[in-house]
Amino acid sequence: MTSSMIRLGVDIGGTFTDVVLEKGDALFSTKVLTTYAAPEDAIIDGMHRVCTKAGVSPSQIGQIIHGTTLATNALIERRGAKTALITTEGFRDVIEMRTESRFEQYDLNLNLPEPLLPRHMRFTVPGRVDAKGKILVRLDRADIEAVVDRIAEAGFDSVAIGLIHSYLNPAHERLVREVLLERLPDIFVSISSEVSPQMREYERFNTVVANAYIKPLMASYLGRLEARLKAEGTDGRIFLMHSGGGIISIQNAADFPVRLVESGPAGGAVFAAHIAARYGLDKVLSFDMGGTTAKICLIKNQTPKTARVFEVARTYRFKKGSGMPISIPVIDMVEIGAGGGSLAHVDAMRQIRVGPESAGSEPGPACYGRGGERPGVTDADLVLGKLDPDNFAGGSIKLHPDQSKKALAVHIGDKLAMDPQEAAFGVAEVVDENMANAARVHAVENGEDLSEYTMIAFGGAAPLHAGRLCEKLGVDRLLVPPGAGVGSAIGFLRAPFSFEANRSVYMQLSDFDPDVITALLAELKAEAEGFVRSCDAESPILSEYKAYMRYSGQGWEIPVALNEAQATAPDAATFAARFEEDYAKLFGRPVVGMDIEITVWSVNANTPSETVRRVARVPMGGEAAHVGTRQVFDPVRGSYLGAQVIDRDAMQDGQHAQGPAAITEAETTIIIPASRTALRQPDGCIDITAKGAAS
Numbered sequence: 001m002t003s004s005m006i007r008l009g010v011d012i013g014g015t016f017t018d019v020v021l022e023k024g025d026a027l028f029s030t031k032v033l034t035t036y037a038a039p040e041d042a043i044i045d046g047m048h049r050v051c052t053k054a055g056v057s058p059s060q061i062g063q064i065i066h067g068t069t070l071a072t073n074a075l076i077e078r079r080g081a082k083t084a085l086i087t088t089e090g091f092r093d094v095i096e097m098r099t100e101s102r103f104e105q106y107d108l109n110l111n112l113p114e115p116l117l118p119r120h121m122r123f124t125v126p127g128r129v130d131a132k133g134k135i136l137v138r139l140d141r142a143d144i145e146a147v148v149d150r151i152a153e154a155g156f157d158s159v160a161i162g163l164i165h166s167y168l169n170p171a172h173e174r175l176v177r178e179v180l181l182e183r184l185p186d187i188f189v190s191i192s193s194e195v196s197p198q199m200r201e202y203e204r205f206n207t208v209v210a211n212a213y214i215k216p217l218m219a220s221y222l223g224r225l226e227a228r229l230k231a232e233g234t235d236g237r238i239f240l241m242h243s244g245g246g247i248i249s250i251q252n253a254a255d256f257p258v259r260l261v262e263s264g265p266a267g268g269a270v271f272a273a274h275i276a277a278r279y280g281l282d283k284v285l286s287f288d289m290g291g292t293t294a295k296i297c298l299i300k301n302q303t304p305k306t307a308r309v310f311e312v313a314r315t316y317r318f319k320k321g322s323g324m325p326i327s328i329p330v331i332d333m334v335e336i337g338a339g340g341g342s343l344a345h346v347d348a349m350r351q352i353r354v355g356p357e358s359a360g361s362e363p364g365p366a367c368y369g370r371g372g373e374r375p376g377v378t379d380a381d382l383v384l385g386k387l388d389p390d391n392f393a394g395g396s397i398k399l400h401p402d403q404s405k406k407a408l409a410v411h412i413g414d415k416l417a418m419d420p421q422e423a424a425f426g427v428a429e430v431v432d433e434n435m436a437n438a439a440r441v442h443a444v445e446n447g448e449d450l451s452e453y454t455m456i457a458f459g460g461a462a463p464l465h466a467g468r469l470c471e472k473l474g475v476d477r478l479l480v481p482p483g484a485g486v487g488s489a490i491g492f493l494r495a496p497f498s499f500e501a502n503r504s505v506y507m508q509l510s511d512f513d514p515d516v517i518t519a520l521l522a523e524l525k526a527e528a529e530g531f532v533r534s535c536d537a538e539s540p541i542l543s544e545y546k547a548y549m550r551y552s553g554q555g556w557e558i559p560v561a562l563n564e565a566q567a568t569a570p571d572a573a574t575f576a577a578r579f580e581e582d583y584a585k586l587f588g589r590p591v592v593g594m595d596i597e598i599t600v601w602s603v604n605a606n607t608p609s610e611t612v613r614r615v616a617r618v619p620m621g622g623e624a625a626h627v628g629t630r631q632v633f634d635p636v637r638g639s640y641l642g643a644q645v646i647d648r649d650a651m652q653d654g655q656h657a658q659g660p661a662a663i664t665e666a667e668t669t670i671i672i673p674a675s676r677t678a679l680r681q682p683d684g685c686i687d688i689t690a691k692g693a694a695s
Contacts, residue, residue, distance in 0.1 A: 015291020019046030103321030133168030246498025271491030458487030485667025621654030
């Protein structure tokens, strides 16, 4: 990539589609409502808007990097393709039996989530591979053909193939695919040994089913998008952000669309890590709140925390275990249904509940005036004075406070004997506490103390709520970077090309085999680098190695990073020392006398990240000029206070504002609580600190 290349970052969210154009060092951005029926329409609209702002034509765009929630939403809303699963005899019900664990132990009426595919869409074939990859029972073509005939007769669009222990020996899966495509050459096929070659059949089967389920939808969408962009004169290459925080080609995205799940939030985490690097921050809490969801991620040493399994569509109060597990590399974050469009209601216990249901962009919250009758978080923010009804989304959407008050009265206030202002306060406080509690739990699960962290807030709704969230969490410092309203789209432009290859090969350290490890990691490195080279033929490629390790008898592993020397010349003593070091950081001490085992190996290949220039923090200077005042509700005092209204673009380096204040810009508004002071830094960040806290 050349520094003179004009690039476009596009993030399709549940409510807004964010578009950012990068021209040299300048960024031009816009937000448009997401068009559900044809998401590419919003992209084309947004592209023309930013091109007009930048004074360029679409034909000058050399690269487009895209992230989307379409894959996630298709899984949540169960609107994927008609999909079949072919699995090993005796394992037809694995995706329905799950792991047989109860995510809420004392709920006698617990309902487990329905599997993505009902039983009549799951088929079996004979043949068996053992836990070491040896074929115990051969699989004959005639047995496969009988199943393929039934699939053809039923008219399936896509097929997932998941056989026992195929991650060690994929021969049977490949044979099933071969026979299937001979009979049905136009059908979409996904095999688990390519999608997720890892142990644990429930997670692996579920992942390959999810991939097959959304593959036709995403292939159709990506094909339409490519055609529309060409019709607009844009011939730049299209890349997709994947859930692990890197970029892959459009063809790889079409083949493995399950890796696009959480691609938008991953871009946000990359954006926050970039800001953390600019300020030399080693402990950052990334807070991304858009129109539909809020995402919280821990970033240490300017690198987002990653995982290899996460859950989509949790159904039980966002409780771990209640969702659909997807076994792919992913940036580890907690996501809850708390966005600007999240709808509020009163439950049977006469308590205010917010989310996960969202008004989205069609019809949107009541204040949009597009037919929505139920109150959303945006309605509460409007009534509480956080938003200017005439200057929302840069003035492109006029808000209607009267409709917000009516919706809040009908659905909240009348049921709880509150006026609309009290109802709005209740909704805002509930959603803020939901997010704060999610952050606390995430920190505890990772052994972290949030009081030592700096929050970085972005997304259209996050700056409205971040100040209050910091008060609740005891976080003294908050950064709201420029472009916060379109942070994920900017993050796409900061992400490297990358791909992580992983595979399960079980090994105990007492049976350590350096030759097997060296060959395996070399093979994974070649696979990962091949994906990166399909995107970038010139840049150097860096490799990161991990082994997932545990004590014998434990159920889950921890990731242990390995350097190049440890990966190319593996040694049992070194592996043991690295594991015990990381284990002690998480759990306080190692376990003496127990054997250690490795279950999964991974290699992540990536191009180098761009060089980040450090920001020299400026001292507090003069007070920022305000363009007016308005009444903003203070939740600590429980009353409205007169707040200065400040134009962010007019703030100069070193200028400050004492809370309460509202700092406005085209894509969002930053609410400064009465307990905080805001300072503009040289790179445009608004640096918000608790009054009296050490700077």
